[in-house]
Amino acid sequence: MNSLLFERSLGNLGPNVFATLQTTTLLRSFAPAPRFCFDGGYRSPGPSEGSSTPLVGDAVEQPFLLWAHQAGVSSLALERFDGRILVSGGSDATIKLWDLEQCSNSSSPHLYRPIASIPRAGDQQASASGHRFGITHLSFYPFDSAAFLSSSYDHTLKLWSTQQARVSGSFNLGAKVYTHAVSPIASHLLVACGTQHPAVRLVDLRSSSAVQSLVSPGQAGGSAGATLATAWSPVHEHVLATGAVDGAVRIWDVRQSSGLVALLDQEDSFGIQGGAELGDRVIRFSARAHAGPVNGLTWTDDGAFIVSAGHDRRIRVWDAATGANTLASFGPTIRNSQLGSLTMFTSPLGLTASQQELLFFPNETEILVMDLHEGSIVTRLRGMGPSVSAIRAQRGGERAVKNQLTSIVWRGAGGGGSSSGAVMGGTNAPGGIYSGHLDGQIRAWLPQLGGLDEEDKDISQEVTVAHAKKRKALDDTFRSLMGKQITFS
Known part of the structure; x- marks a missing residue:
C-alpha cells in the first residue's frame, strides 16, 4: 500500500489506476464478519454441533443461535440507491425488512432487528395479503426503493410498499413462480416471470395485468419445462435472457411478435461473424447451453457478457454480441443442485480492470470468487456454520436441513447495485456481501483492510x-x- 501511495505521489499512477488497484485487492480479500447478526425474533433450542456463531448486544449471554427466518432464508434483495434497506424472504412465507444503517460503527458488533415484518397469510388477520407458501425471489423496484416485488410458490407475484410494508398489487399467474426480473434501465416496467409453465409471463406494472407470454416455436407440447432463471440486458431495454429446465438459454426481444431471437449453443465457440446481428441467424431449436436445467443467469454491468449456470455443474460465459461460448473453464469444483433460481453476480463495472471481472458464485455451502474469463478460483468464502442445521417447520416441530446458500447480494458505497459503488460503504453500514442460508441466518462478508504489502x-x-x-x-x-x-x- 505504501509503495502505491509513493508511486501515486510521484505521478506514476493516475487516480483511476490507483483506485482500480486498490478495489481489486479488496475484492480478493473478503472474509466472514460474524460480528453482525440478524435477529428475526426466533431462537433455536441451542447451538448446533460445531457452530461458532457469536452473539452480540443483549443476546450475548444467551446460548442460542439467532434466526432471521425460522424455516430458512430463501431470498434476499438490497435496494440499489442507498444500499440501506435489505429485504429477506423465508421458506415459511414471511418477509422482513432490515435497515443496515442501524449500525452506528461498522467496526463494532451489531445485532440487527427487522424494521418491519410481513407474516404468512393466515397467521394473523392483518396478514391476509401475505404469501401462503415459501418466497422464491425478491427484487426492488428499478428506479425507486419505495417499492419491492416478491414471488412465491403460491402462484403469485406481489408488489409491496417499502415504507408501509403493505401490498400494492397482486398478480396470480396460475403456476408456481420460481423467479422474476425487472429491467434496471427500461421505462416499460415489464416484470419477466419464470414459472412452472414453459411460457415466460410478462406482467405490466402500469396496467396491472399480464400482457404477454413468450413462447418458443420449439416448445411444442411444453417440452421446455419450467423457466428457472430470467435476466434483462443492462444496455438494451427490450432484450431478455431466460434459462429453462430443458437446458436452453433463450434470448428474447419483447418488441417482436414471435419474441425469440436466439438460443445459445454450448458447441458454438464462433458465434455470429461479419457484423451480423444476434437475431439475424437461423435459430437451431436443438441448441442447448447446458446438459441440465439452467437455474442461474446474469449479465456483466456493461452488457458484454452473459453468464449461465446449470445442474450439469457448469458455468458458461457467452459473448452477448455474437452468442459465442467463450469456453471459460471453471473446473470440477462447481456444485449446483437447487431447483429454484440461483443468484450470482459479477464485480461492478469500474472496480477491476477490463477483462478482469470477478464472478461471485454461491457454491451450495461456500461462496466462490472466480476470475470470470479464466475460470480460476481467487478465493473461497467459508465459515458458514454447521453443515447440517435444525430449523423449525411451518406446522410446528423441527427438521434437519443441509446448511445451503440460497441467495447473495452485493452492497457498495451509496447503493446495493450501483456499478460505481466502492467496495467499502461510505456510510455506517459496511459494504460487502450479504448471504441467506437454509439454517435461517443472514451472514455478512466484508473485505479486509490489509496492513503492509x-x-x-x-x-x-x-x-x-x-x-x-x-x-x-x-x-x-x-x-x-x-x-x-x-x-x-
Whole structure:
C-alpha cells in the first residue's frame, strides 16, 4: 500500500489506476464478519454441533443461535440507491425488512432487528395479503426503493410498499413462480416471470395485468419445462435472457411478435461473424447451453457478457454480441443442485480492470470468487456454520436441513447495485456481501483492510535485521572491553 501511495505521489499512477488497484485487492480479500447478526425474533433450542456463531448486544449471554427466518432464508434483495434497506424472504412465507444503517460503527458488533415484518397469510388477520407458501425471489423496484416485488410458490407475484410494508398489487399467474426480473434501465416496467409453465409471463406494472407470454416455436407440447432463471440486458431495454429446465438459454426481444431471437449453443465457440446481428441467424431449436436445467443467469454491468449456470455443474460465459461460448473453464469444483433460481453476480463495472471481472458464485455451502474469463478460483468464502442445521417447520416441530446458500447480494458505497459503488460503504453500514442460508441466518462478508504489502514487509524485515546486527555489534564491543557480556533489552 505504501509503495502505491509513493508511486501515486510521484505521478506514476493516475487516480483511476490507483483506485482500480486498490478495489481489486479488496475484492480478493473478503472474509466472514460474524460480528453482525440478524435477529428475526426466533431462537433455536441451542447451538448446533460445531457452530461458532457469536452473539452480540443483549443476546450475548444467551446460548442460542439467532434466526432471521425460522424455516430458512430463501431470498434476499438490497435496494440499489442507498444500499440501506435489505429485504429477506423465508421458506415459511414471511418477509422482513432490515435497515443496515442501524449500525452506528461498522467496526463494532451489531445485532440487527427487522424494521418491519410481513407474516404468512393466515397467521394473523392483518396478514391476509401475505404469501401462503415459501418466497422464491425478491427484487426492488428499478428506479425507486419505495417499492419491492416478491414471488412465491403460491402462484403469485406481489408488489409491496417499502415504507408501509403493505401490498400494492397482486398478480396470480396460475403456476408456481420460481423467479422474476425487472429491467434496471427500461421505462416499460415489464416484470419477466419464470414459472412452472414453459411460457415466460410478462406482467405490466402500469396496467396491472399480464400482457404477454413468450413462447418458443420449439416448445411444442411444453417440452421446455419450467423457466428457472430470467435476466434483462443492462444496455438494451427490450432484450431478455431466460434459462429453462430443458437446458436452453433463450434470448428474447419483447418488441417482436414471435419474441425469440436466439438460443445459445454450448458447441458454438464462433458465434455470429461479419457484423451480423444476434437475431439475424437461423435459430437451431436443438441448441442447448447446458446438459441440465439452467437455474442461474446474469449479465456483466456493461452488457458484454452473459453468464449461465446449470445442474450439469457448469458455468458458461457467452459473448452477448455474437452468442459465442467463450469456453471459460471453471473446473470440477462447481456444485449446483437447487431447483429454484440461483443468484450470482459479477464485480461492478469500474472496480477491476477490463477483462478482469470477478464472478461471485454461491457454491451450495461456500461462496466462490472466480476470475470470470479464466475460470480460476481467487478465493473461497467459508465459515458458514454447521453443515447440517435444525430449523423449525411451518406446522410446528423441527427438521434437519443441509446448511445451503440460497441467495447473495452485493452492497457498495451509496447503493446495493450501483456499478460505481466502492467496495467499502461510505456510510455506517459496511459494504460487502450479504448471504441467506437454509439454517435461517443472514451472514455478512466484508473485505479486509490489509496492513503492509509484500514490498513493505520486505523493507520492514530488512530494517529489523539491520537493527539486530547493530545491537549484536554493540554487545560484542562492550563484552570485549568489560570482559563480560552485556545484553541490551
